[in-house]
Amino acid sequence: MKAVHIIGIVFVGIALAFVVSLYGNPTRYVSFPEAKQLAAENPDREYHVVARLDISKEMVYNPKKDPNYFAFFAIDSLDNPSMVVYRNAKPQDIERTEKVVLIGNYKGDHFEASSILSKCPSKYNEELSKENLGR
């Protein structure tokens, strides 16, 4: 066998290994109840939950006590509510975001988010357009 063939085979092998490892057991989008259920099976695995903030309930962030504890209530896309704890500073624009993607897992009675993805720039424009008409 030629050396170049060996290189080719190794290349294809690693590429296939990617597909298997990246898609064999991927992170998925789930609802809060599913996340709770799945946490019982494997407490360390992280999942994505698409949710919106429940503005009717109070957010808790008291940096005087703990700057790394932010708790709020969120409602997933299937309307299941849950408490969410984010052990970091309160994200800057969280009140303004309609939709967030929470990455993390269920711990006891709440969803423990290790990161929160929220989108703001488009929102920014939209909000302004309504606002600056009166100026």
Added chain:
Amino acid sequence: MQEKLVTFNGEHLFIGNFGHALVVLSFLTALFGALFYFLSVRENSDAYRKIGRSLFLLHAAAVAGVFITLFIIIQKHYYEYQYAWQHSSNELPLKYMISCFWEGQEGSFLLWMIWHALIGVILVFRAGNWESPVMAVIALAQIALSTMLLGIGEAPFKIGSSPFELTRMASPDLLQAPVLQSIGQGNYLQVLKNGNGLNPLLQNYWMVIHPPTLFLGFATAIVPFAYAIAGLWTGRLRQWMSPALIWGLICVAVLGTGIIMGGFWAYEALSFGGYWAWDPVENASLMPWLLLISAMHMVLITRATGRHLVTTILLVCISFFLVLYATFLTRSGILGDASVHSFTDLGMSGQLLLFLFLFIFLTALVSFPTSNGKQWFTVGFVLLVFINLIPPTLETAGIAVDPNFSLGIRILDVTAFVFAMFLFVRNLLKQQGGDVKTEEHMLSRELWMLAGSLAVVLSLIQVFLSTSNPVWNKLFGLNLGVLKANDYNQIQLWLAMPIALFMAVSQFLSYRKTPASVFKRDAILSFSIAMAVTVISNFIFRLTEVKYWIFLLLAVYVVVGNILVMVRMKQKGLLGGASIAHAGFGMLLVGVLISSVNKQVLSSVPVDPSVQAPTLAENITLFRGKTAQMGEYAVTYKGFDDDGLNKYFRIHFRRGDSSLLRDSFTLKPIAQNNPKMGLLAEPDTRHYLWADLFTHVSYESSLDKEEPFSGFRSDTFNLYRTKLSADGMRRITLDSVLTSMEESTGTIRVQPLFRIETADGEHKAGPFHEYRLDAGLVGGRDTIVDAAGMMIRFDKFVPNNANPALSQVIVTTATREPKREYVVLKAILFPFINLVWAGTIIMVIGFSMAVWRRIGEYNKQRRG
């Protein structure tokens, strides 16, 4: 229609119509320019070429005209135009007006077109006998881009989005605003006096230069592709590589600079704490760069040895497809929540996809040797486009489409794409002829350079697969999440190792065959030096894991090996470009490794690991005037300066007792409490040669909500009397009662002065009442002392004229937690991050030298 009845006053309609006319002109000139260049190739006619050339030059002028027109609209604040209204404002400084072009999609397409036009003009005069086929491809791309600005038709068949659209057309709701009821809709411009303004994050020096550089990189990527297509089309299967190499290297240098500028901007101006976050938008710009690097190495191999022509052509073409794919990813809205900074959807995803597939189709088309094959292939493609138009047509007609039908079409598309690529490769294999069939020597440069190029492709494949998860979800109805930055890091760490190894080793090898003794001597010598450097430097780096040791060793090997190559070089000068670029990349790898693995979050507070992952507690609360120990620094929050827009927090750092390490400085991270975007934080960084101390504000006390008072109580004070507050935390003493009278109005003011003692110190409070003899009580003021968390309301004064000391002051007191000024701070130490920047700069210098060398070589070859 209502709008027809209203006359709109004060609009500058001419300039917009003029701009739109220029867009149409640029579209038509691109269309006919492409057509004449095409005919010139087909008929081998110089007359057609000249017409094509004139049309393209006219096209370039039209594009420049569109750009200038739009700039005038922004600069003159013509808010009747949606683009100016949405992306600029009266307050926007001139220097940032140019940034409006890349906040909006239309503007960024325009910028891309400008660069294409400029490159096109250079090629018109420099490409020689390649002009017609190469310019046909570039004009074709300009057709595609100019339709993005046309803005005609209705969704879902809307073609482009015009930057000259009127605000009242784009947002008809605007005319229904209540304020216009009184002044009339026709006078809406009287109300529309200011624009929405540019996103404050874009109002940064780096955002003025980063996007144009990145777009120039994107724009140059078309040239190697155009040469490859031209080569296939005109049967010059190998000659296209010399000019393509020059442009490919320019692209690699410029795009690389653009990417790292973005990283530097993110690091200096954003608060995510790093220069690379594996955000899909970042990845989108990285993908073509990675593949183009690989493709240019393949070009070198094929040029020098004649081997692997098909792989080379394939990689060059796919790098351009990746530019189009990146555009699709960032502009179609498909990334949705997966990215924090992609553009919003303008309803052009169909159009973007169509162009991506059109270019893939045309690439495959030129590879067909017979016109019979070409015809069948074209019929297939047109059929596919029509099939894809069925669901949106049905939906417009109000007929529901079975989701399985749509899924079927998407699977058909993917199959067609794979099939087209298969046909492309098959056709190339048939035509290539003269490809070297003998076996490579084990000690040949081409063999190990091939391995290295493929290792880069592997790295690309991982980034591509993972970044595309939202695409797979959409295509096949899957449910895949996004990969976190650390997942990418852990995978790419292993992929960078073989790349580094091949980069170090292949430079010692010559094409075809290297004397084993020479190779052994240099490879072993440089490996030994690298080993020694790694062992010694790890006393400073203190890496603990084996995988990081190996990574460090290989990265150092790249640097040492390539320096040795330069030392050994008999003929110095531009020939060293490749080695310099490689050494720079090795240095970049070392910098990335050390600055991320040894990154130290100084502000992290110790936490109970049974409750949470310790890495997450990255913020610390600093009260004003208080000092906290962070790593080896004593950090004090000293207060802030306020310029009305931004707050500059003065964070004082002090380190070291011995004179050698003593250092003391103040960092001023910025926070802007933006009414539209919340807290905007801009970090401040202390740059040492060996490390950066990066700090930013995550939160500050003025963002706290007002707490309500509680423990309301009525208190009666005599003079000098001290009472404890309801919660026992404060001592309140009545020090004196002032009475004064203002002669002119006859107002008498009675003001008891209280002293409040808390754990922090003493505070004063002086509520008052004002009386007039004829009218009684006319005014007064309660006092809220935030620092003491105390409210005192003055209710009644009972004077005792006989013994003033027995006069009574009756007040209501209430308490809440005292307000204390504080910041929530994150401080990170990035060791040896300067290696990242230095490595990049050296790499770009190396690329530039390589570009000069290849230009010289090409000119000599053309003359000779």
